[in-house]
Amino acid sequence: MKKEIFIHIGTHKTGTTSIQRTLSKNLNLLRKESVKYIDLYNFEEAQKIMMLEHHDKSIAENLKSFIDSRIEDDINKYIICCEYLSGNPKSLYSNVSQVAHVLYEGLSSFDVKKIFAVLRHQEQFVQSIYTQYLHQGEDIDIQSFLDKDQLSHIKWCNFLEAYESVFGSENIRPIPYDTKILGQSNLINYFGNFSDIEVLKHLKLETHNQGYNKNAAEIAKACNPYLNNAESKVLRTLMQKHLSRSVFSKYELLSKEEETFLKGYFKADNEKLFKSYFHDFDIDNFTELKAQDFSSRESKDKSYVEVIVLLTKELSNMKPAKEEPKHPKLSYRLKSKVNKWIKTVLGSS
Incomplete structure (x- = not known):
């Protein structure tokens, strides 16, 4: 029986926690459709994958052993949902290539390996990652995420190309984290269509892990x-x-000058992103978000x-x-x- 695996790699702060909890609550429904959710957080080196600075053969081998131990004869479709697989958010995913290679090697037992990625506008992404570290209790400055050398790593076309070079472009499915798109259908429904898992095409998704205003x-x-x-x-x-803050309200932690800089810096790449990757969605750019008034x-x-x-x-x-x-x-x-x-x-x- 052909074994297929569908991997939701994040990115961070795009509803991944909600999907993980929904999958965990519906294990029996998934099994009825011969689908199994593999919780990567049970892999003791999961966080090491996120923090990779170079290729690590031992982690790849250990990942393979972990995943292979979850394979069952009568299950042909598998799901992994873990934002660690986008890379290290503190370095704005500078290590995405290393992560992609280790993940691919860990999935060598599967005949089909497909990647699902959710991407938001970088100006909002940077602020969401900053608040995530505040959630975790870190003393961190938002300026650490505005370095040009690091920002180049979240030109999303480059990010996707790093995964395409390993898994093949036909096996990568990105979608925009955008109110106009996700107002029509929730993330797990899109993932269900991507993986052709019927039960996921109709499940409701609860909101978890809300950000700070x-x-x-x-x-x-x-x-x-x-x-x-x-x-x-x-x-x-x-x-x-x-x-x-509400899910699709605007982060306003940057100055107007910083916001303008980021929008200009990513303008050309995002135009390419929508033409090359998001052309089947009925928008040609990320929707401008409305702010909540806290001033x-x-x-x-x-x-x-x-x-x-x-x-x-x-x-x-x-x-x-x-x-x-x-x-x-x-x-x-x-x-x-x-x-x-x-x-x-x-x-x-």
């Missing part, structure tokens, strides 16, 4: 240097629940008051350690400090 990004940028991993997770949960004083005041209330509630639910005496005024003092500090973060007086 502008005020949340400012708060996280100021907080992260002072928080440990556990504390960063608490902050992330609060920000995503109460200060998130007013009223909005900022609302944001920091909201955060103070949420943090105070978290503090009130915390039990003091056994070895420490109780301090009845602790919550009040911390609330006052947090109040003053968040006002400073958001530029309020």
